[in-house]
Amino acid sequence: MEFAVFLDVDGVLNTRTTVKQTPYGYTGIDDARVEILAHALEKYGGGDIVLSSDWKELNPKHDDYVYLVSKLKKYGLEISGQTFDSNLERGKGIKEYLEQHSEIEEFVILDDMTFDFERYKKFWERLLLTNGIENVKFASRTPAVEAILFLNFIHVFL
Ligand SMILES: [Mg+2]
Numbered sequence: 001m002e003f004a005v006f007l008d009v010d011g012v013l014n015t016r017t018t019v020k021q022t023p024y025g026y027t028g029i030d031d032a033r034v035e036i037l038a039h040a041l042e043k044y045g046g047g048d049i050v051l052s053s054d055w056k057e058l059n060p061k062h063d064d065y066v067y068l069v070s071k072l073k074k075y076g077l078e079i080s081g082q083t084f085d086s087n088l089e090r091g092k093g094i095k096e097y098l099e100q101h102s103e104i105e106e107f108v109i110l111d112d113m114t115f116d117f118e119r120y121k122k123f124w125e126r127l128l129l130t131n132g133i134e135n136v137k138f139a140s141r142t143p144a145v146e147a148i149l150f151l152n153f154i155h156v157f158l
Pocket residue numbers: 008009010011012111112113
């Protein structure tokens with residue numbers, strides 16, 4: 001049973017009050033939040049991290065991308081893949097990714113914005129809305145089991 005987390009970065013691994021900066025001076029990533037993600041994923045039994053964040057647009061050699069990779073690596077996490085989207089249609093990007101990766105049977109979406117997710121019932125039920133990963137809530141009133149489990153695993157470490 002392959003599990004994946006579709007990961008947004010800004011608003012999940014940082015918030016507007018984050019002081020840390022990337023090499024290029026953008027809002028950085030908080031170690032404590034990466035640690036929460038790593039623990040929750042471990043508790044779930046492991047899984048892939050698929051970047052849905054705009055950070056995916058960076059060249060992998062870009063200093064900020066290298067910074068992201070190094071922040072994740074510190075807690076044993078690595079990026080397995082990324083979605084492709086445009087016009088703020090992150091849901092569409094995830095749909096296409098899942099079509100190309102039939103091995104993924106369970107997933108959650110971590111994001112601080114709703115984008116087009118509500119257009120896809122399956123995504124809405126698996127969307128965990130954050131204001132920093134520690135402030136996490138279900139998007140749907142009828143969340144999927146994996147969303148319920150993952151949210152609980154986040155809470156375990158708070
Ligand atoms: Mg965001």
